[in-house]
Amino acid sequence: MSVTHPLHHEADDAIGRQDPELAEILLAERRRQETTLQLTAAENFTSPAVLAALGSPLANKYAEGYPGARHHGGCELVDLAERLAVRRATALFGAAHANVQAHSGSSAVLAAYAALLRPGDTVLALGLPHGGHLTHGSPANFSGRWFDFVGYGVDAETGLVDHDQVRALARTHRPKAIVCGSISYPRHLDWAAFREVADEVGAYLVADAAHPIGLVAGGVAPSPVPYADIVCATTHKVLRGPRGGMLLCGSELAERVDRAVFPFTQGGAQMHTIAAKAVAFGEAATGAFAAYARQVVANARVLADRLAAEGLVVITGGTDTHMVTADPAPLGVDGRTARTRLAAAGMVLDCCALPHGSAAPGMAADARGLRLGTAALTTQGMRESEMRTVAGLLAGVLTGGTRAVRAREEVRGLAAAFPPYP
Known part of the structure; x- marks a missing residue:
């Protein structure tokens, strides 16, 4: 993309004068990115507009709560920014409700569990050796400590999700929720097949779409929104926004999801990041x-x-x-x-x-x-x-x-x- 460099000379000079030690680290990182090939699947380069929003005065504003119901004064303008981000996200993904306050993909998954589950509930998710995320039941993570995870896997010959195994495990364990998503699965997930199994056993369906959500926005991957009760995602990766998370759901779960993010799992919203998410959603709609x-x-x-x-x-x-x-x-x-x-x-x-x-x-x-x-x-x-x-x-x-x-x-x-x- 043909753009001017987002790190302007004025900003460089200000950091250099105020904190030359940190300035050297920032410049070294810029050189690293400019002289190496970034093949990390979870990384991307944001637009200058996204970076500008991240460095905007909204970084100064404390805004616990939601638009129109904040715990701090002076939030009239940041309310507009968050409403804009929500409006753009729901339009982009065809969702009834979006929560754009999650600080990360893991925070979004934590909020989804908090909205739907209680400690000790059984959850069916892709096993970690098969590409499941830490939040899908790792004993080192809150998910593995608070919930009883059962792992499904991929077929030994094809490497594809074994839906027969998913159904058999669901019938045996009767999970409260089924999680579909992976950090290393290179194929489209069959959201409809997971929905069918979830309905059969009376489970919630949580889609962890951190990796494919940008492809969904671009129209080159099937959307989990029509099938999942809650979709958890990141706003970086292919979506090319700031590092952060979001949740998409239907109107019937909107209040539970919002309460699970704030006040249950997070405090004040990062308004500069939310503004940057709004920029990214707008760019992704083009x-x-x-x-x-x-x-x-x-x-x-x-x-x-x-x-x-x-x-x-x-x-x-x-x-x-x-x-x-x-x-x-x-x-x-x-x-x-x-x-x-x-x-x-x-x-x-x-x-x-x-x-x-x-x-x-x-x-x-x-x-x-x-x-x-x-x-x-x-x-x-x-x-x-x-x-x-x-x-x-x-x-x-x-x-x-x-x-x-x-x-x-x-x-x-x-x-x-x-x-x-x-």
């Missing part, structure tokens, strides 16, 4: 964003194909989304080693768990695979040809030899040709 979302998916499919051609095992055989998950074992490395080597060459991505396989001795189970995303590279203007180049660079780094030696300079050159903020 034809330009729809074209962007289509390119994100096209890029991911080419990247998946080329990684497979380079010898990696691409999980599920491809992707429907912005995300590619792959096993680098055929190239002689595990996920954690691969991530370290790639980072040294300027290619930033994540490890992930791979279902139906055991980790090597001494290696964590969640470090076997690689998780890549095309959202940020697509924002920079890269297309299919660049994805082929990226796949070749990645494989070159992992296989070693002369390709690995050349890779860092080639990465720098590619990043320089597609700056995030020209």
Whole structure:
């Protein structure tokens, strides 16, 4: 996207004069982003307008409560900003109600559970070794401590959600809620199939759509809104907004969801972030964003194909989304080693768990695979040809030899040709 740099000289000078130590950190991070390839599936580059809202005077305003019912004075204007964000979110996703105050995706999931469940209730969710999130029952997380989670999985052959297992587990355990969503599932989820099972056993359906929600906004992924009782999502990732969360639901659950966010799980709303969410929702409603979302998916499919051609095992055989998950074992490395080597060459991505396989001795189970995303590279203007180049660079780094030696300079050159903020 052709825009001026969002970090203006005046702001740089002000930080430099006031706090040169922090200014150097900020400038170093800018250089890092400009000279490396951001392949982390959960990251993107926001627009300058989103960044401007984050740095706006709304950051100064305390606004506990909701528009028209705040616990602080002077909220007339921030009320307008929050109403605008809500109006844009409901229109964008076709939802009856939106709560835009959640500080993160995890905060949104916590609020959904608080609205629907009580401690000790049984919940059915994708197991963590199969790509479930920490909030889907990890014993280190509030979800695993407060609720009784039962994990379903993916098919050993296809890597796709095993809906027969979902139904069988639901019939056996009669959960209060079923959660559908993943941090590393590269295919579209069948929201209707989950709804059918939830109705059969009398369970709520919670869609954790943190990853696909931007693709939903762009019209290239099916929407969970018509099927789920509550949709939890983030506003960054493919949606390209500020880091934060939101919840979508029908009117019958609106009051319960709002009370679960405030006052049950959070205090004052971050009004500068809510304003930035409003900007992002407005941007996502445009034809330009729809074209962007289509390119994100096209890029991911080419990247998946080329990684497979380079010898990696691409999980599920491809992707429907912005995300590619792959096993680098055929190239002689595990996920954690691969991530370290790639980072040294300027290619930033994540490890992930791979279902139906055991980790090597001494290696964590969640470090076997690689998780890549095309959202940020697509924002920079890269297309299919660049994805082929990226796949070749990645494989070159992992296989070693002369390709690995050349890779860092080639990465720098590619990043320089597609700056995030020209």
